[in-house]
Amino acid sequence: xxxxxxFQVLRGFKMIRGKFxxxxxxxxxxxxxIYTIKTNINYIRKTYCIEKQNLYTQTVLxxxxxxxxxxxxxxxxxxxxxxxxxxxxxxxxxxxxxxxYSSNDDVRNNAQNCERFLKMLNxxxxxxxxxxxxxxxxxxxxxxxxxxxxxxxxxxxxxxxNVYCIHIDRKSNFSLYDAITAVTxxxxxxxxxxxxxxxxxxxxxxxxxxxxxxxxxxxxxxxxWKYLINLPAQEYPLKTNLEIVKIxxxxxxxxxxxxxxxxxxxxxxxETYKVNPKTLKMESTKQRKPPxxxxxxxxxxxxYGAFSRRFVEFALNDERAxxxxxxxxxxxxxxxxxxxxxxxxxxxGTPGIQxxxxxxxxxxxxxxxxx
Numbered sequence: 097x098x099x100x101x102x103f104q105v106l107r108g109f110k111m112i113r114g115k116f117x118x119x120x121x122x123x124x125x126x127x128x129x130i131y132t133i134k135t136n137i138n139y140i141r142k143t144y145c146i147e148k149q150n151l152y153t154q155t156v157l158x159x160x161x162x163x164x165x166x167x168x169x170x171x172x173x174x175x176x177x178x179x180x181x182x183x184x185x186x187x188x189x190x191x192x193x194x195x196x197y198s199s200n201d202d203v204r205n206n207a208q209n210c211e212r213f214l215k216m217l218n219x220x221x222x223x224x225x226x227x228x229x230x231x232x233x234x235x236x237x238x239x240x241x242x243x244x245x246x247x248x249x250x251x252x253x254x255x256x257x258n259v260y261c262i263h264i265d266r267k268s269n270f271s272l273y274d275a276i277t278a279v280t281x282x283x284x285x286x287x288x289x290x291x292x293x294x295x296x297x298x299x300x301x302x303x304x305x306x307x308x309x310x311x312x313x314x315x316x317x318x319x320x321w322k323y324l325i326n327l328p329a330q331e332y333p334l335k336t337n338l339e340i341v342k343i344x345x346x347x348x349x350x351x352x353x354x355x356x357x358x359x360x361x362x363x364x365x366x367e368t369y370k371v372n373p374k375t376l377k378m379e380s381t382k383q384r385k386p387p388x389x390x391x392x393x394x395x396x397x398x399x400y401g402a403f404s405r406r407f408v409e410f411a412l413n414d415e416r417a418x419x420x421x422x423x424x425x426x427x428x429x430x431x432x433x434x435x436x437x438x439x440x441x442x443x444x445g446t447p448g449i450q451x452x453x454x455x456x457x458x459x460x461x462x463x464x465x466x467x
Contacts, residue, residue, distance in 0.1 A: 176334065200243040200271035207278035214282060217251055224255060224337075231341045233258045234321035236309035238302075239329040240265035240295060243275035246329040250279070250286065253327075255337050259319040260286040261309035266294040285319065287312070296371050298378045300424065302399070303431040307421070310408050323347075324403045344402060351407050351448040354397035355436035361396040364428040378428055385426070388437070389419040390444070397436030399429075406447035411435075416444060 170189060174182035198206075207213045214220060235253060239246050239262055250260065262280070264273055280286045291308045293301040306326050313324060323344045335343070365388070368381045388394055403411075411417050417438060424430035438446045 198244045200269075200275040203243040203247055204271070204275040204278045207275070207282055210282035213279075217247075219251065219254065219283070222255060224257065228255065228338055228341050229257050231345060232319050232321045233337070233340065233344070234313045234317075234319070234324040235260045236306055236313065236324060236326040237262045237329055238265075238295075238305055238327070239263065239272070239276065240268050241272065242329070243272050243279075246276065247279060249327070249329055249332055252333050253337065254283070254286075256285060257319070258285065258337070259313060259317050259321055261289055261313050262286065263289040263305040263309050264292055265305075266292040285317075287316075290316070296376050296378070298429040299369075299371050300426070300430050302429075303421075303424065303434055306399075306431065307412070310412060314405075314408060314412065320405075322405060324405070324408050326400050326403075328400070347402070347404075347448075349404050349406065349448050350450050351404055351439070352402035353435050353439045353449075354401070355395040355439040356397060357393060357395055357440060362394070364396075365394050365424075365433065368426040369428045370426065380428075381426075388423050390416045392420060392437055392441045392444070394433055395436030395440035397432060397439070399431035399435075401435060403435075404448040407438075410447050411438060414444075 170186040171179075171182050175186060206216065235258065237246065237249070237260065246262070250262075254260070260283075262276055264276060276288060280288055289305070289308045290312050293305045293308065295301045295305055309326070310324065313321065325340075333340075366385060368383045368385045369378045370381055371377070372379045411421075411434075420437060421434060424434050427433065438444060439449050442449075442451050
């Protein structure tokens with residue numbers, strides 16, 4: 097209310113007598129109080145909205161990458177949930193769109209200036225909880241092509257308190273190696289494996305590549321990681337780092353290792369194999385292979401898993417584990433038998449394995465959280 101009106105009201109009080117004067121005084125005071133309250137409420141509301149907008153803007157700046165999405169019309173949640181119509185639509189968009197993807201050289205050139213590289217790709221956007229800080233994870237990445245995709249995976253799983261070893265296939269082109277080298281120079285907790293293998297699919301070199309990274313992660317880093325996760329560079333996470341930490345904490349030292357016994361896969365280990373140098377494929381020699389050492393049953397599983405630190409130490413240092421590793425050198429796809437065999441043989445006392453039955457013709461070990 098304009099103040100000159102208030103004064104006019106007060107001047108009128110002299111003309112009013114008795115109880116009418118008192119009533120008008122109270123009414124005028126009530127109007128003044130209501131107007132003051134309303135003014136303050138509007139001010140508070142306006143201030144709150146501004147602060148809320150500022151908070152929203154800050155949150156967006158922290159949580160969103162500065163890189164632009166190539167496709168805006170697709171529903172990512174539907175794609176993750178397996179909606180076939182949405183997946184088909186997204187594929188059509190990719191085929192029909194004119195997208196200029198980066199190359200290995202682009203990644204290398206961008207990483208030449210670390211400050212620009214980290215800012216452009218928003219490597220400092222993370223809000224890290226104390227729970228994550230207290231539970232560092234080691235990652236082993238196997239790369240043989242496409243630095244662009246490798247960098248996208250690394251950016252998705254990267255946290256400054258974790259540690260990352262990248263194994264690059266030795267026969268990969270120089271542009272890939274140069275690009276990844278440039279990236280590792282900008283991120284102190286990311287490094288290239290000290291020994292690189294010429295990886296051939298289903299050969300021992302594939303397993304050795306993981307072993308090399310595991311050895312480096314155990315011996316050449318001060319980060320006391322709790323679990324190690326090995327990944328091919330063509331994968332992408334569906335969980336945040338915090339969600340992964342919560343899952344691994346539920347495991348309480350047990351491993352996530354697929355391990356089955358089935359006679360249908362015995363051909364992989366009943367005879368010896370070698371790499372054909374012309375085709376770079378594994379071929380059987382038709383020579384009978386002796387049984388595995390230490391009365392082990394050969395398991396079949398995945399090349400990938402989540403391994404506790406104690407399991408990795410056991411796999412790399414236990415004499416029986418090393419005898420098994422040596423025995424797998426001339427088998428087919430030893431990366432799918434080495435971890436599974438360590439898990440399926442109870443008499444080895446392998447750390448982090450929960451046994452839920454007896455070995456039969458077909459037997460699977462499930463990694464369950466230890467209660």
